[in-house]
Amino acid sequence: MSKHARLDAVVELTTSIPCAPLILPKLQRSLLGSYVTTQELQSIIELDPGLATSVLRMANSAYFARDQKCESIANAILRLGTAALSRLTVTSQAGNWLNQPVKGYGWEHGDLCRHSLCVAVTAEVLSMSGGVVDPGVAYTAGLIHDVGKLALAYANSEGLDEVSKLVPAPYPTWEDAEKAVLGYCSADVSGKLLQRWGLPPALVEVATYYLHPSCASAENLALVTTVHAAKSIATELGYGVGMDGFYFEVDEDALTKLDFTEEKLQACVPAIVERMDDVVSPDGVIKALS
Amino acid sequence: MVIGVADMKVSSEPEEVLVTYALGSCLGITLHDPGKCIGGLLHLMLPDSKSHGRSSPRPAMFLDTGLPLLLETMLDAGADRHALRCKVFGGAQLLSADNFFRIGAQNIDACYKVTAALGLRVQVWEVSGRVNRTIRLFNRTGEVHVRVPARPEFVR
Numbered sequence: 001m002s003k004h005a006r007l008d009a010v011v012e013l014t015t016s017i018p019c020a021p022l023i024l025p026k027l028q029r030s031l032l033g034s035y036v037t038t039q040e041l042q043s044i045i046e047l048d049p050g051l052a053t054s055v056l057r058m059a060n061s062a063y064f065a066r067d068q069k070c071e072s073i074a075n076a077i078l079r080l081g082t083a084a085l086s087r088l089t090v091t092s093q094a095g096n097w098l099n100q101p102v103k104g105y106g107w108e109h110g111d112l113c114r115h116s117l118c119v120a121v122t123a124e125v126l127s128m129s130g131g132v133v134d135p136g137v138a139y140t141a142g143l144i145h146d147v148g149k150l151a152l153a154y155a156n157s158e159g160l161d162e163v164s165k166l167v168p169a170p171y172p173t174w175e176d177a178e179k180a181v182l183g184y185c186s187a188d189v190s191g192k193l194l195q196r197w198g199l200p201p202a203l204v205e206v207a208t209y210y211l212h213p214s215c216a217s218a219e220n221l222a223l224v225t226t227v228h229a230a231k232s233i234a235t236e237l238g239y240g241v242g243m244d245g246f247y248f249e250v251d252e253d254a255l256t257k258l259d260f261t262e263e264k265l266q267a268c269v270p271a272i273v274e275r276m277d278d279v280v281s282p283d284g285v286i287k288a289l290s
Numbered sequence: 291m292v293i294g295v296a297d298m299k300v301s302s303e304p305e306e307v308l309v310t311y312a313l314g315s316c317l318g319i320t321l322h323d324p325g326k327c328i329g330g331l332l333h334l335m336l337p338d339s340k341s342h343g344r345s346s347p348r349p350a351m352f353l354d355t356g357l358p359l360l361l362e363t364m365l366d367a368g369a370d371r372h373a374l375r376c377k378v379f380g381g382a383q384l385l386s387a388d389n390f391f392r393i394g395a396q397n398i399d400a401c402y403k404v405t406a407a408l409g410l411r412v413q414v415w416e417v418s419g420r421v422n423r424t425i426r427l428f429n430r431t432g433e434v435h436v437r438v439p440a441r442p443e444f445v446r
Contacts, residue, residue, distance in 0.1 A: 238314025
């Protein structure tokens with residue numbers, strides 16, 4: 001029996017994902033202003049994995065949900081309206097997760113946010129050139145794909161310290177070591193969290209299978225594979241990559257089936273960096289939040 | 291002085307510290323003239339500008355255009371070419387993939403060729419592996435301080 005928190009317990013502990021402290025005053029100023037466009041709200045919310053998750057979660061809750069699940073931030077904002085978004089930001093502010101340092105993955109302040117932003121931007125750029133996946137959904141999926149790591153780092157950082165000592169030997173991947181120590185991995189936590197919060201199946205599948213896109217359903221295979229490719233490129237580019245970052249296996253079969261090649265992926269790198277320059281300054285500060 | 295991704299800067303201020311964050315598979319290349327305390331740092335992403343079709347508005351993005359530019363800027367700033375010390379960092383790699391995501395290895399291979407072609411003798415190769423490196427070049431000493439996640443900082 002593992003001495004560490006069980007998967008259900010980690011999910012249970014996670015009542016909300018906090019958003020970056022700096023984002024809230026800016027968002028609330030926008031919401032209180034005389035006129036704010038959906039695009040302006042979207043540009044703020046899309047910078048933060050925690051807030052993006054909360055917005056999607058509320059838009060897909062029983063109170064707001066309609067027949068159609070909400071897969072993009074733009075649709076979620078339209079569905080919620082500014083009054084509900086205001087309440088949401090106050091609730092997020094009450095979250096206590098970031099009152100203590102986040103340990104376990106060797107992150108410095110803001111690393112998960114920078115990395116998630118780069119995966120989001122990369123997924124969007126790849127989907128724009130591929131034409132198979134909706135770019136807005138790809139961005140959203142990239143932004144929230146790793147929320148389980150935040151939950152795990154909060155609930156079980158001692159377990160992650162133990163995991164870090166087992167990579168690369170005897171376990172070649174961080175996922176293998178997490179499963180050996182904890183009995184589950186961060187992707188399991190991400191998937192369970194998003195499922196519990198009522199997010200669309202496509203986003204749940206991305207969170208659960210982005211390390212192994214071949215395991216995704218046929219319906220969501222292209223989206224999950226796109227995020228897998230984006231994750232790999234974002235890791236190579238280094239934005240916010242922690243000690244676990246490089247220790248995962250590339251699913252070459254899935255990439256090949258979606259007609260990705262190394263040349264095609266590398267050709268997207270300049271566009272990705274130009275987009276990242278718009279949101280992250282050279283010293284790592286997320287521009288729109290400063 | 292912060293050097294962003296696909297960027298390059300040179301300083302002749304002895305107390306200056308040049309820093310670039312989170313190299314990943316990119317390379318951070320430092321040139322330093324110890325006698326004149328002139329230092330330069332390049333954060334490049336890809337080996338070959340020619341494989342990207344059009345001429346890049348950002349030569350520092352590529353090794354084949356960025357390193358000659360760094361060298362030229364160092365010489366313009368008054369550095370002695372024969373005194374230059376070159377150090378190379380980064381080039382981290384994902385777990386082995388036969389056909390994808392080999393930017394780190396490609397950058398390192400190309401760097402051996404380009405530094406040789408430019409007549410630069412590389413003193414330090416702190417490359418490859420599966421770590422994300424942040425580096426700081428201290429102009430006074432030429433020391434480069436390397437930081438990786440959850441490990442003590444070290445000097446090269």
